[in-house]
Amino acid sequence: MTGTRALSVSATGPGVTVQDLGRPGYAHLGVPLSGAADRSSLRLANRLVGNRETAAALEITLGGLRAEARGLLFVVVTGASGIVRVDGTPVGHSSATAVQHGQMLTVDAPTDGVRSYLAVRGGIDVTPVLGSRSTDVLSGLGPEPVVGGTVLAIGTENEAWPSTTDAPREGSDPDQTVFLYAELGPRTDRVVDAELLFRGEWTVNPHSDRVGVRLDRIDDGPQLRHRDGLDAIPSEGIAYGSVQIPPSGQPVVFLADHPVTGGYPVIAVLRADSVDRAAQLAPGRTVRFIKP
Template sequence: MSVEVLDPGPLSTLQDLGRTGWAHLGVARAGALDRGAAALARRLVGGAPDDAVVETTIGGIVLRTGRAVTLAVTGARCDVRVGRHQVAHGAPVTVPAGAVVTVGAALVGVRSYVAVAGGIDVEPVLGSRSTDTLAWVGPPRLAAGQVLALGSPGRWPEPPAAVVVRPREAVLRLRPGPRADWLAPGAWAALHGTTYAVAPDSDRIGLRLAGPRVERRAGELPSEGMVLGAVQLPPSGQPVVFLADHPPTGGYPVVAVVEDADLDLCAQLRPGDPVVLRTA
């Protein structure tokens, strides 16, 4: 069982739950950026919680099935077609052998997830099938002509679930970070309710925010460990939210940490989208 990549789009990678336990050796976790959307896609095709799925970025992907398979597309809203026929987004679809499946460009959001019954069966690297786009650990980015083997289907697919509706206003809740004392007096209070825009250079490594400068003390720190959702404050005063492919260490002060429940939203924010910060 296999699927062939006909057109990988701007950036399509394989992602599972990520590789844990290697940060002390400088290896990031990686894994699906929108964890909820990836988990839903797996459930819809009856997959295991750690099955590898395809994560697309903005431009979608085109695949051809080697035999009949069940697949589902979740995450960023997009058109999904089997041949010339449009099929449901966020629901399991049985696709015949030799069919061309087109996952269109994202209409709302950034990243779509394609799960296939049995999961994508590539060789794990350090216990994970995830692609790390900073260190390029794991499978390489998908390329045209690549054939992806599939595992054996497991449970019966689950019926379509209610689609998660993202709030119209993107809000990231912040807790004080380990270096909150590096903020200038009054800076923490000033962050509450402040609106930033997503910067164009945001990616799987970090969500970069552009807006009012956050004042902090001068100087730098020795490099220290980073966690998912850490908010670093470089000398520019423009916050950076570390996402799945973040480096394990960094030298700018971590003045805040984003609530874990808000991190999936970061995966679907486009350049220019407004983001409101809320401090605890």
């Protein structure tokens, strides 16, 4: 056993990236916010192991992570519900645990949600870019996505020992409709009837990622349609959580790696907690928009 603590990753499933709270303040330079797609789950993970909330962790998409501890590590997994194991033994979700040198940590595919967050006391130590250790899949900034064979050093971004190391997660029914709270604006005048967003239900399209969640109308009711003259709209800034309407009329909810500008109308913006909820939407999940 060496004195250096690390995670040695042997498998990543569909995808694993390093994420923190992103790169705020650079949109005017064309740099997206990036960071964890579900920011509340990242913050919770860091609190449960006594890290600063800004510490970097692993964002695991649809499970499949296998990683061996190098040195004694204190870890927790939050976000999407899935079984977490140490050497094959379940250790609990949103419950911090010690992993001994040489033990194997695995995160199974989730039964509810999409993205899990693995925090290690001290934080994942990779080289920051513009003050953040986040991988931005749209711009390519930050570290490369984690692959099998990657060894991730553990840093020193921890604080005092946490007051609690366990946060039981409320279960949810994957068949239940997910409510996303959104305010209308700013380009409601560019579609025929923006209120249609709040009438009827939508389903999550499989072609969704960290850039945005694509939604399809479930029923055969009226569709969101652009007004004439759309081509005259210049590109403008896009906020985190914006709901954009492309020519198809099917909304796109922009997540952490969203573009900083766009030329299609944004007719609503989600509350921050609803953006986190949107980041956990699996393909086929039913969604309804609600005004706060």
